[in-house]
Amino acid sequence: MEFITNPDEIEKKSFEIITRQLGDQPLGDNVAVIKRVIHTTADFDYCENLVFSPDVFERTVALLQQGVNIVTDTQMARAGINKRVLEKMNGSAHCFVDSPEVAQIAKERGVTRSATAMEYAVRALSGPIIFAIGNAPTALIKLHELIERGVCMPALVIGVPVGFVNVVESKELIMTLDVPYIVAKGRKGGSNVAAAIVNAMIYEAAKRNEESEK
Amino acid sequence: MEFITNPDEIEKKSFEIITRQLGDQPLGDNVAVIKRVIHTTADFDYCENLVFSPDVFERTVALLQQGVNIVTDTQMARAGINKRVLEKMNGSAHCFVDSPEVAQIAKERGVTRSATAMEYAVRALSGPIIFAIGNAPTALIKLHELIERGVCMPALVIGVPVGFVNVVESKELIMTLDVPYIVAKGRKGGSNVAAAIVNAMIYEAAKRNEESEK
Numbered sequence: 468m469e470f471i472t473n474p475d476e477i478e479k480k481s482f483e484i485i486t487r488q489l490g491d492q493p494l495g496d497n498v499a500v501i502k503r504v505i506h507t508t509a510d511f512d513y514c515e516n517l518v519f520s521p522d523v524f525e526r527t528v529a530l531l532q533q534g535v536n537i538v539t540d541t542q543m544a545r546a547g548i549n550k551r552v553l554e555k556m557n558g559s560a561h562c563f564v565d566s567p568e569v570a571q572i573a574k575e576r577g578v579t580r581s582a583t584a585m586e587y588a589v590r591a592l593s594g595p596i597i598f599a600i601g602n603a604p605t606a607l608i609k610l611h612e613l614i615e616r617g618v619c620m621p622a623l624v625i626g627v628p629v630g631f632v633n634v635v636e637s638k639e640l641i642m643t644l645d646v647p648y649i650v651a652k653g654r655k656g657g658s659n660v661a662a663a664i665v666n667a668m669i670y671e672a673a674k675r676n677e678e679s680e681k
Numbered sequence: 682m683e684f685i686t687n688p689d690e691i692e693k694k695s696f697e698i699i700t701r702q703l704g705d706q707p708l709g710d711n712v713a714v715i716k717r718v719i720h721t722t723a724d725f726d727y728c729e730n731l732v733f734s735p736d737v738f739e740r741t742v743a744l745l746q747q748g749v750n751i752v753t754d755t756q757m758a759r760a761g762i763n764k765r766v767l768e769k770m771n772g773s774a775h776c777f778v779d780s781p782e783v784a785q786i787a788k789e790r791g792v793t794r795s796a797t798a799m800e801y802a803v804r805a806l807s808g809p810i811i812f813a814i815g816n817a818p819t820a821l822i823k824l825h826e827l828i829e830r831g832v833c834m835p836a837l838v839i840g841v842p843v844g845f846v847n848v849v850e851s852k853e854l855i856m857t858l859d860v861p862y863i864v865a866k867g868r869k870g871g872s873n874v875a876a877a878i879v880n881a882m883i884y885e886a887a888k889r890n891e892e893s894e895k
Contacts, residue, residue, distance in 0.1 A: 470847045472819060474793055481845040509843050509868035510724065543873065546760040579688055608684060629723050631695040633684045654723035659757065659873050 481506055489514060496524040500649065503667035507659050516651045523647045524668065527623050530595060531672035534558045535622060537597045537665060538588040539658075540581050540606040544599055547662025552673050563587045582609035589613060595622035601661030604628045604637035611640045623647045625664050627656030695720055703728060710738040714863065717881035721873050730865045737861045738882065741837050744809060745886035748772045749836060751811045751879060752802040753872075754795050754820040758813055761876025766887050777801045796823035803827060809836035815875030818842045818851035825854045837861045839878050841870030 471477050485505050494501055497519045504513045534557025539545045545562040553560060563569050563584040573583040581603030588596065598621050600606045607626050613619045626641040626648060628634050638650045649664055685691050699719050708715055711733045718727045748771025753759045759776040767774060777783050777798040787797040795817030802810065812835050814820045821840050827833045840855040840862060842848050852864045863878055 470818070470822060470850070472792060472796075477844075477846045484845040506845075507843065508871065509845065509848075541760075543757055543760040543876070546755075546757040547872070578686060582686075604684070605686060629721065630691075631698040631720075631723065632691045634723075636684070657722065657871075657873050658761070659871050662757070 478506075496522075497649075499671055500524065500664050500667040503663045503670075504651075504660055507663035508657075510655070512655060513651065513660070516653055516655060518642065518648075518650045518652055520646070520648045523623065523649060524671075526647060527597065527668050528672045528675065530597070530622055531556060531558060531668055532676050535595050535597055536561060536592045537599055538562070538585075538592070539598075539661065540564060540584065540600045540603045540628075541658045543658035544601045544661045547659055548599075548665050549669055552669050556669075556672060556676060558669075561588065561592065563591065579603065579605040581606040585609045585613065586618075589619045597621065597623040597625070597665070599625040599661040599665050601625075601627050601656055601658035602629065604630070604633035607637040607641055608633070611637075611644065614644055614646055621646060623649070625649050625661055627651040627660045627664065629656040629660075630654060692720075710736075711863075713885055714738065714878050714881040717877045718865075718874055721877035722871075724869070726869060727865065727874070730867055730869060732856065732862075732864045732866055734860070734862045737837065737863055738885075740861060741811065741882050742886045742889065744811070744836055745770060745772060745882055746890050749809050749811055750775060750806045751813055752776070752799075752806070753812075753875065754778060754798065754814045754817045754842075755872045757872035758815045758875045761873055762813075762879050763883055766883050770883075770886060770890060772883075775802065775806065777805065793817060793819040795820040799823045799827065800832075803833045811835065811837040811839070811879070813839040813875040813879050815839075815841050815870060815872035816843065818844070818847035821851040821855055822847070825851075825858065828858055828860055835860060837863070839863050839875055841865040841874045841878065843870040843874075844868060 485502050501514055501517055505511055537560045539562045542562050545560050548560045550560050564580050569580050569583045569587050573580040582605040585606050624641055624646055626638050634654055641648050642650055699716050715731055751774045753776045756776050759774050762774045764774050778794050783794050783797045783801050787794040796819040799820050838855050838860055840852050848868055855862050856864055
């Protein structure tokens with residue numbers, strides 16, 4: 468059997484297949500995000516599921532071009548983010564869920580480490596933050612609370628936890644806020660989806676930086 | 682709004698919903714794997730997609746109970762594996778894709794790092810190996826070659842790469858072999874799916890070890 472083995476060629480060919488299958492749907496600015504999520508999941512449902520606040524793609528790409536902190540709810544989402552490209556633009560990716568301090572606070576309060584890690588991130592980091600939540604609805608619910616209380620104003624909330632309990636509701640909560648968001652409506656999502664959304668915008672930001680250096 | 686916040690309760694409730702939605706389908710031994718993959722993806726397609734070689738669940742659980750090496754193709758899959766529970770049973774999880782030696786060999790030969798990392802793992806590790814491939818069809822194609830050449834006989838091949846190029850074919854290749862396998866037929870899969878399959882069997886192995894210690 469003959470296989471394409473060049474990684475760049477594989478990716479190019481994959482995006483051609485996705486583009487062909489999507490057909491003539493008007494996907495606007497957010498097309499790069501939608502295609503990369505489908506590339507990551509092979510699930511065309513995301514063409515319908517993904518919801519974007521106005522101008523969120525352009526605003527986020529501009530922010531990434533200058534370097535920004537990204538906070539994930541899981542190590543898995545952090546592992547999926549292309550940190551090499553991100554760090555070249557002076558950005559960085561954090562996940563505080565395994566911090567001993569977070570574990571202790573969570574235990575004392577009887578809440579999840581994921582939720583506690585959000586509050587911890589707001590205190591630990593300065594400057595704008597992109598939150599990428601692919602797993603824990605409790606992290607999203609905590610972010611909603613922090614935003615409503617005026618404790619933080621994220622540069623972007625990526626709300627794509629997956630699952631059956633609290634998940635749909637936690638995403639709906641984020642969409643009620645006046646905050647930049649990208650949400651996967653319904654039950655679907657995941658750490659891989661969160662990372663794919665981040666990477667789509669990282670790659671666009673890096674491309675623009677390269678072009679402006681020419 | 683009222684949310685369940687206890688993580689154990691969330692998981693229990695999630696599995697109840699999945700069980701209810703699956704209904705009376707006879708899923709046999711592999712039900713724990715199927716349910717955990719659906720828990721991870723919220724995608725009931727996996728009820729149809731997942732294919733298991735005979736007795737693979739029982740054989741793998743028995744192996745995990747005694748400690749076994751797991752090799753993943755991505756850091757993301759490795760990040761998703763519950764290493765705390767795995768290591769308690771003297772198992773460990775490895776990913777060699779970022780090793781400088783692997784990068785150098787891959788560059789010299791003009792092949793992917795994912796494929797090279799498989800050969801590297803076979804040389805670096807002793808004892809039985811479970812390969813969990815959630816991303817790179819080239820890793821699966823390399824494993825097929827190594828098995829056919831008699832270079833290695835994995836204890837299990839989890840073949841669940843996702844995507845549009847080489848993916849379907851690479852999975853079909855594995856299913857032609859006389860080797861224990863769990864494969865997600867078709868385009869779907871992912872690092873999260875690979876980790877979920879591993880975790881389902883890790884949890885069963887840990888439960889049995891605990892019961893036998895009582």
